[in-house]
Amino acid sequence: MKHYTISVTETELEKLNKVYQYHQIEDTNPYLLFHAEHNGIDILAYKTGKVLLQGKEVTHELITIKKHLNREDYAAVGSDEVGTGDVFGPIVVCSLYASATDIAYLESLNVRDSKNMNDKAIIAIAPKIAKKLVHSLLILTPQKYNKLTGQGYNLNKIKALLHNQAIIKTTSKLSEPVPVIVDQFCTPQLYFNYIKEETLIYRDIDFHVRAESVHLSVAAASIIARYAFLVKMSEYSEKIGVPLLKGASKDVDEQIKLIVETKGKSKLELIAKMNYKNVTKQNLT
Numbered sequence: 001m002k003h004y005t006i007s008v009t010e011t012e013l014e015k016l017n018k019v020y021q022y023h024q025i026e027d028t029n030p031y032l033l034f035h036a037e038h039n040g041i042d043i044l045a046y047k048t049g050k051v052l053l054q055g056k057e058v059t060h061e062l063i064t065i066k067k068h069l070n071r072e073d074y075a076a077v078g079s080d081e082v083g084t085g086d087v088f089g090p091i092v093v094c095s096l097y098a099s100a101t102d103i104a105y106l107e108s109l110n111v112r113d114s115k116n117m118n119d120k121a122i123i124a125i126a127p128k129i130a131k132k133l134v135h136s137l138l139i140l141t142p143q144k145y146n147k148l149t150g151q152g153y154n155l156n157k158i159k160a161l162l163h164n165q166a167i168i169k170t171t172s173k174l175s176e177p178v179p180v181i182v183d184q185f186c187t188p189q190l191y192f193n194y195i196k197e198e199t200l201i202y203r204d205i206d207f208h209v210r211a212e213s214v215h216l217s218v219a220a221a222s223i224i225a226r227y228a229f230l231v232k233m234s235e236y237s238e239k240i241g242v243p244l245l246k247g248a249s250k251d252v253d254e255q256i257k258l259i260v261e262t263k264g265k266s267k268l269e270l271i272a273k274m275n276y277k278n279v280t281k282q283n284l285t
Contacts (some may be wrong), residue, residue, distance in 0.1 A: 003054045004062055005112050007213030012069050016045055019068050049213075062107060073103040076179045077170050078217030079163050082114065082225045084155060087252050087278045088244040088271050089233045091145060091158065094225035095166035096135035097174060098217035105132065106216045113212040114222040119230055126227030129220050136169035137228055138162050142271055149275045156186045160194035167202045180204060181218055183211035236271045244271065252278050260284060 008016065013033060020036035020043060027035035027044075036043040041055035053061050066073075079095035098106060109125045129135075140148075140162060148158055167180055184207040186194075195201055212219040237244045240263060245252050256279055259268050265284050272279055 001054060002056065002058050002110070003052060004058045004107060004110050005116070006051045006053070006062065006065065007112075007210070008049050008051055008069065010049065013045060013047075013049060013051075015068060016043075016051065016065065019065075020045075059104070059108070073100045074179070074215075075099045075102075076181055076215045076217045077167065077174075078181045078211065078215050078219070078221045079167055079170075080114075080183045080212065080218050080222035080225060081159055081162065081185075082222060082229045084159065085248060086229075086246050087248050087256070087273055087276045088142070088246070089229055089236060090142060091140045091162065092225040092229045092232075093138045093140075093159070093162040093166045094135055094221040094228070095163070095170040095180075096129075096133055096217050096221040096224065097170055097178070098133060098215070098220060102133055103216055106220050111216055111219050111223060113210075113219050114226040117223070117226075122223055122226050122230065126223050130224050130227075133220065134170060134173050135221065135224060136166045136173075137224060138166050139228055139232060142273055143269065146269055146274045149273075156190065157194040159185055160191050161198070163191075164195045164198060164200075164202055167205070168200050171202060177204070179206055179215075181206045181208060181211050181215050183218055183222075184209050240267060240271055248276060248278050253282070256282060 017034055020034060020038065023036040023038045024034045025037055031046050033045045033047050039061060041053055041058055041061040043061070044052040075098065077095055077097045079093065081091060081093040083089050083091040106129070109128065111125070114122060140158065145158065163182055171180065180202065182205050188207050208214045212222060233244055233246070240259065242255065242259065245255050256268065256272065
């Protein structure tokens with residue numbers, strides 16, 4: 001059984017509702033706009049704009065849907081970051097080039113936003129993507145992050161600098177220019193203001209909120225970045241002798257206390273972003 005998730009707009013969702021009106025079956029799920037069966041494929045269209053395809057071979061149905069929505073595959077570089085919502089671990093930025101023919105390969109792996117995938121799925125497909133597609137990966141350690149914030153850099157400036165560097169690295173490997181898409185985390189004006197002192201600045205960028213639904217290159221980049229983050233978290237956990245928690249929950253607060261008590265503040269500085277509230281509210285001396 002294969003499955004693939006495609007993100008669509010409200011207008012596109014209504015269009016698909018009409019396309020599949022004679023193939024719809026009853027479904028009591030309140031989150032579904034419709035559930036259809038077509039050529040042995042289950043099509044579950046959620047009101048949120050996610051359309052899930054399930055069946056033995058979903059490729060043909062996906063091609064049909066893209067034709068109905070007038071979507072054409074095109075080459076692009078996508079750039080995304082992970083680790084910014086986690087107290088422990090690095091910030092990782094990946095920019096990745098996906099050609100028009102790479103799109104079908106990414107679809108066959110059911111590539112989607114890494115936030116909607118569990119660690120097991122990330123670990124299974126990230127090495128395949130990294131091996132096949134041109135990309136650049138930057139890993140900013142907590143130690144380096146703490147040094148930069150100590151110099152007055154804020155998180156968005158750090159992200160902008162990393163994205164700019166990763167995009168320059170990836171585009172320099174290409175023979176011709178392609179669209180560059182970044183998952184928007186601040187206004188374009190602010191983004192370029194953050195990097196204005198850089199020697200090299202890549203300017204031709206399309207900024208999108210939820211960019212992973214705009215082009216699969218962004219989703220694929222986020223998967224590689226997430227994989228690198230997980231590898232580093234595993235390394236840090238081994239070094240510190242504690243399985244480090246992801247995120248920024250109350251459990252993370254407790255883990256910070258435990259690490260400081262048993263290992264000391266200097267060890268925490270090597271694995272945690274020290275300006276995050278979970279750390280600062282503990283008044284560590």
